[in-house]
Amino acid sequence: MIHEYAGIVTELEDRVCPHCHKPMEAWLAPPDSGWGVIVVCFNNECPHYVGSDKDIANKRDESRMGCRYAENPENNYAPFNLVAVCF
Numbered sequence: 769m770i771h772e773y774a775g776i777v778t779e780l781e782d783r784v785c786p787h788c789h790k791p792m793e794a795w796l797a798p799p800d801s802g803w804g805v806i807v808v809c810f811n812n813e814c815p816h817y818v819g820s821d822k823d824i825a826n827k828r829d830e831s832r833m834g835c836r837y838a839e840n841p842e843n844n845y846a847p848f849n850l851v852a853v854c855f
C-alpha cells in the first residue's frame with residue numbers, strides 16, 4: 769500500500785490482520801508518539817479489538833478505549849497494541 773501525507777510518500781507492505789484477516793491500513797501516528805507511519809487494523813469487529821478495553825489498566829469507566837492491532841514498519845513489522853479511542 770502507499771501512504772501519502774504532506775507530500776511524503778511511504779510505500780508499505782500490504783498487511784493482513786492475523787486476528788480478523790482484513791487488510792490493514794496505513795496510519796500516520798501523532799508526532800509525539802515517536803512512530804512514523806504504522807499499519808493498523810481498523811476493523812471494529814476484529815476479535816483482537818472487541819473486548820480489549822477490559823485489558824486497559826486504570827481506564828476511566830465511561831471512556832471508550834480499545835486496543836487495535838498494529839504493526840510498526842520501522843521495526844520489521846513488529847506487532848503492538850495501539851490504544852485508541854473507539855469511534
Ligand SMILES: [Zn+2]
Pocket residue numbers: 785786787788789790809811814815816837
Ligand atoms: Zn483485525
